[in-house]
Amino acid sequence: MTEFTLPIAPRRRARPLAMRSVYLIAPAALFLLFFFVLPLADNAMRSFVDEATGAFTLARYAALLTDPFYLRIMGETVLLSAGVTVISLIIGYPVAYFLVRKAGRWSALVIFLLIAPLLTSIIMRTFGWQVLFARKGLVNNLLVNQLGLLEQPLRLTNSVEITIAALVHVLVPLMVLSITSVLQGIDRRLEESAQILGANRLRTFWEVTLPLSLDGIGTGAILVFMIANGSFVTLVLLGGGLQTLPLMIYQQFNTTRDFGMASAMSMILLVIAIACLWLQLRIVRRRGA
């Protein structure tokens, strides 16, 4: 950059300028160092150190990765996130397609409606679901008292289904926006070429549109998966007996007060998140090449 701003200046002078630009990110870098990197490092250390003896240990990780109880929790966490991801994709893709191809001048409104749930506080949103589906909530009231379809109110809160619905509700916009940005970049003439060559609409979608939007699907899926994996408030309030890693970490910190174990668990959660990011970067880089 400095070579462009000072084309006539000798190369030697470019160095101090480059150094100076480092100062611009210094405040942010320092902030992150003290409030993010160091605590994280501290956390990692804690997970490897035996509290009683102060010696290095892998016992916690051994337990986490072999004990069926912990494995089941990790499995449940990943399964829940995967389910939320798949449902978000199934709901989100048609919305993204509509947004790009059909909405026209209404697209701004559709995007607003999409993002609106993200603008409300997560606590409010989650309580909203509770109000809606409580024993004497709106839905049960409608089913039992208004329509008389049921004798007994349904037990809807504290269920896996409601938890998934609430997570999908928040995460679908991320899926839609990821897919939208990729769909917008697809040249309509590619689809028209396929049609002229004898592909009907469904075939055109299957052969051209869908493969070309895989990037957006990948990005959206990884984003949704990562956030669902780390979601906490929704699970605490609507949980339905689900036991996931974030809940377990909370429990270890506040109830069991086994800080070492909590640290080890959060490291595993972090590793899953980093693996997802790595996967996404790989996908994008492969496509870009």
Place this chain on the structure above:
Amino acid sequence: MISTTAHNGVDAPRPARAGPASDLVLSGVSKSYGSSVAVRHLDLSIEAGHLVALLGPSGCGKTTTLRIVAGFETPDTGEVRIGGVDVIDLPPHRRSLGMVFQNYSLFPHRTVAENIGFGLRMAGVGRAERDARIQSMLDLIKLEGRGDTYPSQLSGGQQQRVALARSLVVNPKVLLLDEPLGALDRSLRESMQFEIRAMQQRLGITTLLVTHDQEEALSMADRVAVMNAGRILQVGAPSEIYDRPQTRFVAEFLGTSNILEGRASSDGRALVVPAAAGGEIVVPLGEPRTPGEALTISVRPERIALGTERQPSVVNIEGRVTGAIFRGTYAAYQVEAPGLGRELFVYRQADGPLGSVAFRLGESVVLSWTPQDVVVVASE
């Protein structure tokens, strides 16, 4: 043009299901978007095996016309017949057409061979036959052995040839070319003009070419249809369109024209152009007109001879050189004719030393042409 007989049946791969070529007829086709009319009651027919170029400025409705033929747009009125069958109600994928877009529109996620074979796969052609036909197409476009590469690894000209192969391999009834050379370098464009024309003639495929490039239209087409504001103004062989433009628009859109306006003389054998200071310039006409009739004429710059002396028995107009540009094969001059109040353009073959122009700025010259070089055009 490359001889068609030399290639036929010798090394040209024969289309596997080549039927007789179909003709394309558009009649009374209109299309409006809201209050703006894109195509006005358009009639156009292309004989089987011919290439017709739809030529016009951007926004003249030529692309809309092409998209109507393709089936991407539905006309408000009119018929589109391919081989005698009205196809208006058929969706694009059932019209058996080939189409090449300006930006090639190759599927980026598929190899060259997969791109070429796409239409065959859609048509349910078996793998063995498909591979054979892809191979022969790759040979035809001189990309043997490149079937496994991706479009992004090819040059613009190569991509263009793949796009052409992809649309031809299915033996379409009609080939549609939408500004097919617009994205290529000038030098490549010229060789592609020859190549596409040769392939089109070899396969004998009915083709509609849409372009705003007059050179492309004149050099590739059997017939050129000049379009403006949703209407076809004139259809004819390239030389006819160029030498005998019927309207001022056609004269000015194709090449450069010197347009003069005035009235027919009392005997109808000349055009009288009012000049400054009450004078007039008399331009003899090739054919007599009604005396007193308001006329617009066009004289092509290359029809005008530039000299220092008046020539006998031709039109002579004296002037002064106000601009001279060397253009390689010819030199372009701007000459101001006193009294006419405007400049005339003259092209002169560059027969002098390289990089030179034969006449200098400010030099007095005589412009001369014969009455046969004068074309009377409609003033619109």
